[in-house]
Amino acid sequence: xxxxxxxxxxxxxxxxxxxxxxxxxxxxxxxxxxxxxxxxxxxxxxxxxxxxxxxxxxxxxxxxxxxxxxxxxxxxxxxxxxxxxxxxxxxxxxxxxxxxxxxxxxxxxxxxxxxxxxxxxxxxxxxxxxxxxxxxxxxxxxxxxxxxxxxxxxxxxxxxxxxxxxxxxxxxxxxxxxxxxxxxxxxxxxxxxxxxxxxxxxxxxxxxxxxxxxxxxxxxxxxxxx
Numbered sequence: 156x157x158x159x160x161x162x163x164x165x166x167x168x169x170x171x172x173x174x175x176x177x178x179x180x181x182x183x184x185x186x187x188x189x190x191x192x193x194x195x196x197x198x199x200x201x202x203x204x205x206x207x208x209x210x211x212x213x214x215x216x217x218x219x220x221x222x223x224x225x226x227x228x229x230x231x232x233x234x235x236x237x238x239x240x241x242x243x244x245x246x247x248x249x250x251x252x253x254x255x256x257x258x259x260x261x262x263x264x265x266x267x268x269x270x271x272x273x274x275x276x277x278x279x280x281x282x283x284x285x286x287x288x289x290x291x292x293x294x295x296x297x298x299x300x301x302x303x304x305x306x307x308x309x310x311x312x313x314x315x316x317x318x319x320x321x322x323x324x325x326x327x328x329x330x331x332x333x334x335x336x337x338x339x340x341x342x343x344x345x346x347x348x349x350x351x352x353x354x355x356x357x358x359x360x361x362x363x364x365x366x367x368x369x370x371x372x373x374x375x376x377x378x379x380x381x
Contacts, residue, residue, distance in 0.1 A: 165203035210236035251312035290379025321377035
């Protein structure tokens with residue numbers, strides 16, 4: 156948070172008019188706003204509470220910026236774009252974005268999304284158990300590291316978040332909507348087919364589908380294979 160208690164927002168936008176309008180509106184809502192106009196400056200900037208990241212940038216696109224940010228930290232990212240294709244929304248989610256807002260958008264909606272993402276991110280961080288051991292699976296939430304029988308498992312940011320969430324209460328069935336609320340923004344994507352894709356990817360990397368059991372029409376449960 157900024158010194159005045161407001162959310163510290165970094166706007167990554169090369170269009171001066173859009174950036175100025177956003178800065179004025181968010182400042183009026185009590186947020187602290189900084190702005191950069193290209194991907195390199197976004198990656199190098201002091202880490203904010205949340206990034207508002209335009210996809211179309213002059214040096215490299217917002218997807219690449221998102222990927223580079225996720226290599227070092229998990230600060231929330233809302234992508235801003237004129238692209239409205241499902242494949243772009245899914246790709247943004249896959250590489251670690253927390254929300255995806257299509258231009259043009261209303262300021263009130265954006266402010267609500269910023270608050271929802273930062274609130275959910277803080278709640279997820281404080282409720283996720285730091286270290287969990289289940290069978291041969293070792294999950295270190297603080298170091299964001301997964302070991303299976305002593306071997307490091309390479310997961311994407313969202314795969315890690317999903318597995319850590321399921322591991323926070325092993326043996327308990329987690330409802331689909333609860334998972335989406337905790338790990339993704341359901342207001343952005345809604346359908347949960349991406350959840351199934353992530354579960355399938357995690358099962359493959361763990362080498363045994365029985366690690367994550369699907370409960371038909373309800374959700375998923377994590378437990379050590381018998």
